[in-house]
Amino acid sequence: MTQRPILAIAYDFDGTLSPGSMQEHSFIPEIKESKEAFWERVNGEAARLKADNILIYMHEMVKAARKQGVRCRKEDIERHGARVGLFPGVAEGWFDRQRERGAAAGLEVQHFIISSGLKEMIAASAIGRHFTAIFASEFKYDANDVPEWAAAAVNYTNKTQFLFRINKGALDPGDHVAVNRYTPEDERPVPFRNMIYVGDGDTDVPCMRMVKEQGGVSIAVHPPADEALAAKTAQLKADRRVHFTAEADYCEGSALDAYMEAVIGKIAAVERLRALERG
Template identity: 45%
Template sequence: MSSNQYTRERKEDKPVLAICYDFDKTLSPDDMQAQGYIQSVGYDVGEFWTESNGLASQNDMDQNLAYMLLMKKKAAGKLVFTRENLENYGAKVSLFPGVEDWFERIRTYGAEHGVIVEHYIISSGLKEMIEGTSVAKNGAFKRIYASSFYYDSDGVAEWPAQVVNYTNKTQFLFRIEKGVLDINDPGVNDSFAPDEIRVPFRNMVYIGDSDTDIPCMKLVNTYGGHSIGVYSAVTHDKAKVYKMMRDNRIRYYAMADYSDGAELDELIKAIIDRTAKNEALESKFFDCKNEQIRVDRQNSDDQKEKIELLIELESSRSFASTHATIEKMRRIETWTQEEREAIFEIALSNSQVRYIIGDLDVKMFYLGLLRNCQSLSEKAMEVNAMLEG
């Protein structure tokens, strides 16, 4: 498939702040599979994960592929393993306080302060279950990047379609950065000028709860963004966020309470405020930088014109062409010492120039060059003598 068949996001007139979330234990108190599905196939939650991790270990298998396979196998004879059923289980997933109205509330705050806020899920959990949650159904997320299944014509899962683990999570940050959101779009590898980046890393927030989020957290931190560790609003256990802070994986931590006025709410609003001010400065920087580039390019064009005129004057074989070239050269305000020396040499070596150096236009041009010399070289003194003679 060619790249022009993908829909890509373009750079906005306003700054975009991308807030990226893990799901399990970041937006929800527990693993999504443990909130109804595992129990429905007759398993204890702990036993399910022990068997799943053992399957991965014994077969040199990705742990996410292992749990997806086990979910499908254990459904046999108990429920039809369809997208619809997975979404129904997702609808039962509980969320931390404040999550229900968080996404629209933060978007609104951003809009009021001149910042477009977009919410993204980057999770090793199941996309179908996340899509079944009330917040997803209400349009909370710009994109959900998560593990998912391929389904047959009856909607029954047959094979993993996408597997997201803690290391390949980072690719989605680059997709968000460049506005290349389709997971198959190779444009994520394209080079973008700094002022063409849709969401620079400094305008990214990554919110997670554990070691599986570290690659994303580290990447966001490294490039000037904001990584936030959250700890459970149920247990209040801060051990993981302390470790992530100690290891420089996160810049901030807060309780996973998304209520209006809670610590996390105030932190995100402060980041939005900072983004608005910082992007105004960045915009000014790029204006200055682009002006400088335009001037440099213009100077480069001027330099090319000078070289062409020097060649034209040196090769002139008639008085008419010499006068025409001198007329063009008089329009140029600045000549370097090296260029002046070349022009003096032409006056001495080209008879067409030497014979008419006393003509008003040619004389005025050479007198102007002489006036701009801090000291007269041997060639300059010879030309000066010709003008005085």
């Protein structure tokens, strides 16, 4: 049986599938701090040390929990992940609907996350089971499952490496050989033309631009009824960094859903043409 071409849809998480940052939904309230104060401290410390914001926010999470006497083990981080809120329609059939559309058109749709947020929280969220792979920041834990170091930190400058991992089928972040091995374009499991990237802002620009320039499709979303962020995503389109912008409404029949349906149809048509041309 001939294997169906793979269509990969890669998503940012914070601000794309979920409103705000995942730490704001239950972790920051549990340490009895405002989100403004937490992020101001993170950004200030990163600026003072000229350090990576991702590494600093991970350290500040552990430090703040310890200071407030709040238990912070892997299971607690997963518990916070289960409480993360999502945009309309995300948990109500979005992922299955795109898979079904792809299957009907002769494609295998796979969903991926590329996020600066915490892998543990994303995996434990209501939608964690839908992803072929989650590329995100991650803690290293001691024998008691207490975070003791950052095992991985994903920032906007290194996000693009994961697009190449998807492209080459090298999904193990610890395998640096497979992702760097030369593989002819026509032998890669997911050509960039069969890739869709969905993000929301500045930290997604390198991925958006790369996917677009390599023949795939880039989409920028913004929270429903948020005029300021709508203007920001509109600028991304004006700057030709994305193909399409829409409210982060993942319900069936929304503008985003209609565009995704059309893109899946287009990619399926191109794959059918290529198959005919190969003979």
